[in-house]
Amino acid sequence: MRAILLLLSSFLLATSINAQQVENEEKQSNWKDKLVLDGNLALRFGTPTLIGGNPQIGYRITDKIVAGAGYSYFLSSTRIGSVRFNDKLHGPTAFTRVLVTDNLFARADYQSLMYVFDSASDAPPQTFGRDRLFLGGGYRYPLGDRVNFTGGLFLDVLDPVARPVFRAGVEAGFGRW
Template sequence: MKKIVSILILTSLSAFTWAQLPDVYEPMSRPSSGRVDSSSTTTNSTRTSSAPASFEDRSFAQRLVYGGNLQLSFGSFTVIEVSPRVGYRITEDLIGGLGANFMYIRYGENFFYNGSPSLDYTIWGGNTFASYSLPFGLPLAVQGEYELLNFEVFNPTTFEEERQWVPALRFGGGYFQPINNRGGGVYFVALYDFLWDQDVSFNRRSPWTLRASFFF
């Protein structure tokens, strides 16, 4: 397989949405009737029950976040990537989850040199990841992920390209700018692959991956 520089842009979408409802003023009952305004009481009770609970009281579904990567590029060099992810908010600062990877890459004719044929590659796999935002208002975050990708690797013994499962174990950190209290924000991180192999790794030029990711 030809050398490929892969900078995966992770675009994650958090699915938590709810509104903080204001306090409701409940008028006093009229002394002449001695009756309580039941409609006001009912409205107040309904709105109070719908207010968001503390983080510890949130259900499993309320802690789930959704997102992934989507990359589209067309022309002499075509890239189509769809990599969904599902995460779980373990704490207010820590998210862990699973993801899937699919990528189609095509080099058009004459891409490498005049007369070179077109080349097509299909990559798939999965990953598990974790992201931790540092407390105390620091604009920093650390990230880690383990990934398994299946793609064609050149075999020097048979002089043929064969499909293999290639692992990657990345850790790193960088800048984090939160945009809401649901775990959303913008990440700019550098990740180092501790299993990097120049002969088989997806990014054969360097063990480093620079990534910009978005959580909403």
């Protein structure tokens, strides 16, 4: 009887040690798989011309929640009559995205942006800051294991006269999303 108890205890101890080792290996090897690339790129040529982007990197906290940060930088140029206006917008961003279903998501984006308006006239550039909080949601369509096409509708709740903004893009993750 004593030998059976000793054998059973040894088996249970070995099983729990092995389970702990597998759990620790998963925690150590999967942090890179939880990184997600996001953001957007803008290119428009003509009047106005717009060049810029908003690269973001996020971390998948759970299978349904991603939070991250990035930086926005956009340059635009337009001509009104004989005067050319060159504008710059830049600043840090933070976001949280929650999967409501397999393909529907809710998202919040906070942006603290600096606007610099400069004309070719003798007037000095005008600079001002503005905070924006976009709330909304959308649909994601998987293009593979680690890439999704996304589209959504967002509203800046800090702007009393804001119009809804439609965004579409491709997101890529180092791991599955």
